[in-house]
Amino acid sequence: MEKGKGMIRYIRKKCDFCGTCVAVCPHDAIELAENDLLILERCTVCKKCVYVCPLQALEVDDE
Amino acid sequence: MNNRYDVVVVGAGPAGSTSARFAAQSGASVLLLEKDREIGIPVRCAEGVGEKGLKTVVDIRPHWIKQKIVGVIFHSPSGKVVKVQSKEIGYVLDRKIFDYELAQIAAEQGAHVATKANVLGLLKKERVCGVVVDFLGERKEIAADIVIGADGIESRVGRWAGIKTHVALYDIETCAQVTAMNIPLESDYCHFFFGKEIAPGGYLWVFPKGNGLANVGLGISGEFSKTKPAIRYLEEFLSTHFPAVAVLTTVAGGVTCAPPLKTIVEDGLLLVGDAAHQTNPVSGGGIVNAMVAAKIAGRIAGQAIKENNVSKKRLMEYPRLWDDAEGKKLGIFYKLKKFIYDMTDNDLEKTADLLLGMPMEKRTLVNIFKSAVVKQPSLIIDILKVFT
Numbered sequence: 001m002e003k004g005k006g007m008i009r010y011i012r013k014k015c016d017f018c019g020t021c022v023a024v025c026p027h028d029a030i031e032l033a034e035n036d037l038l039i040l041e042r043c044t045v046c047k048k049c050v051y052v053c054p055l056q057a058l059e060v061d062d063e
Numbered sequence: 064m065n066n067r068y069d070v071v072v073v074g075a076g077p078a079g080s081t082s083a084r085f086a087a088q089s090g091a092s093v094l095l096l097e098k099d100r101e102i103g104i105p106v107r108c109a110e111g112v113g114e115k116g117l118k119t120v121v122d123i124r125p126h127w128i129k130q131k132i133v134g135v136i137f138h139s140p141s142g143k144v145v146k147v148q149s150k151e152i153g154y155v156l157d158r159k160i161f162d163y164e165l166a167q168i169a170a171e172q173g174a175h176v177a178t179k180a181n182v183l184g185l186l187k188k189e190r191v192c193g194v195v196v197d198f199l200g201e202r203k204e205i206a207a208d209i210v211i212g213a214d215g216i217e218s219r220v221g222r223w224a225g226i227k228t229h230v231a232l233y234d235i236e237t238c239a240q241v242t243a244m245n246i247p248l249e250s251d252y253c254h255f256f257f258g259k260e261i262a263p264g265g266y267l268w269v270f271p272k273g274n275g276l277a278n279v280g281l282g283i284s285g286e287f288s289k290t291k292p293a294i295r296y297l298e299e300f301l302s303t304h305f306p307a308v309a310v311l312t313t314v315a316g317g318v319t320c321a322p323p324l325k326t327i328v329e330d331g332l333l334l335v336g337d338a339a340h341q342t343n344p345v346s347g348g349g350i351v352n353a354m355v356a357a358k359i360a361g362r363i364a365g366q367a368i369k370e371n372n373v374s375k376k377r378l379m380e381y382p383r384l385w386d387d388a389e390g391k392k393l394g395i396f397y398k399l400k401k402f403i404y405d406m407t408d409n410d411l412e413k414t415a416d417l418l419l420g421m422p423m424e425k426r427t428l429v430n431i432f433k434s435a436v437v438k439q440p441s442l443i444i445d446i447l448k449v450f451t
Binding site for chain 1: 197217222231289293316
């Protein structure tokens with residue numbers, strides 16, 4: 001599977017833990033608990049989660 | 064909390080509590096698990112329901128109702144206002160109390176309930192046979208003959224069981240909502256605002272909650288939120304339309320407006336509610352659908368336990384009954400969604416004009432949808448199928 005550049009980062013103070021990102025993740029790479037979000041290693045940086053976040057709490061970290 | 068139950072339900076929203084209630088009523092031992100610290104909070108919902116549908120699944124308690132609704136008012140992109148009186152009564156609920164008491168009702172039927180219980184995975188042998196849960200910070204294994212996944216839009220129970228539940232960007236509405244004071248709109252109507260500047264690939268809603276309070280929120284298609292997220296659209300709308308607004312709550316959330324999920328049962332496993340994509344793809348409404356499905360799923364789970372047969376074949380009775388009740392209709396609604404999705408602001412204005420030319424008593428749901436699809440009359444048959 002092709003992996004995009006960088007990695008997905010979530011910004012805790014912006015996140016509402018609503019799970020919209022989880023619903024669109026094609027690789028089951030996001031885990032949601034009460035007040036925490038984990039991006040797993042199998043993430044391919046397809047950015048769908050970044051696009052759908054209602055609060056722009058996810059971003060691609062290029063460094 | 065015991066180490067073994069006949070049925071474990073994951074998620075204590077309306078779908079989870081209703082499944083737990085009916086499974087327990089059928090004689091099964093049931094555990095209902097909620098990951099958050101309190102059932103009912105946070106409320107990621109516009110809270111609107113139809114009385115007729117809700118009555119089929121629960122005895123409605125007056126204190127669940129914040130506002131009785133007698134119709135809807137559509138606002139076109141240019142600001143035309145189309146009022147529609149509804150034959151059916153609607154309610155805007157207080158979901159905090161509603162969800163809490165649905166869990167209480169499940170408990171009255173004998174279900175065990177636990178909060179701060181985040182399910183981490185499924186136990187599997189040849190089939191699903193329980194869950195692993197983080198309960199108050201401790202890892203626990205709980206055996207079960209049936210697991211019901213009612214874990215919402217972020218459902219992972221289905222994925223763990225091998226069901227593909229993720230949706231396309233086209234099929235998700237990304238939403239933001241405030242509960243706010245000082246919204247100067249008629250308070251016994253639900254209001255819908257349309258237009259690509261307001262909510263592209265979706266709509267904005269104002270659902271009154273009594274005493275000047277209202278849920279004001281919007282959903283935009285995942286395809287349109289790349290450059291501007293839902294919360295920005297909402298902020299802009301509030302500042303132009305309701306500058307005096309006082310915001311008491313802000314929430315974000317997602318709604319699947321997707322084709323029906325093909326697989327909602329496996330050996331020892333059922334999915335209900337948002338986890339099974341049982342939302343109406345046109346309206347995004349899902350409370351009553353979730354509860355109708357959960358009532359069926361809970362009963363079938365209870366019967367399967369009695370018969371000592373939790374095979375997929377046995378549990379398939381649930382999707383069959385659900386399809387006949389509402390499931391098939393949702394497939395038709397998805398067809399309508401695809402059409403409505405492509406409507407331009409100009410199309411919306413024309414629809415508003417058609418409706419404004421109609422006397423009030425002619426403005427029924429069927430006629431509203433018929434006016435919307437004048438460009439594709441073949442859809443009228445579908446409209447008649449879902450509304451009559």
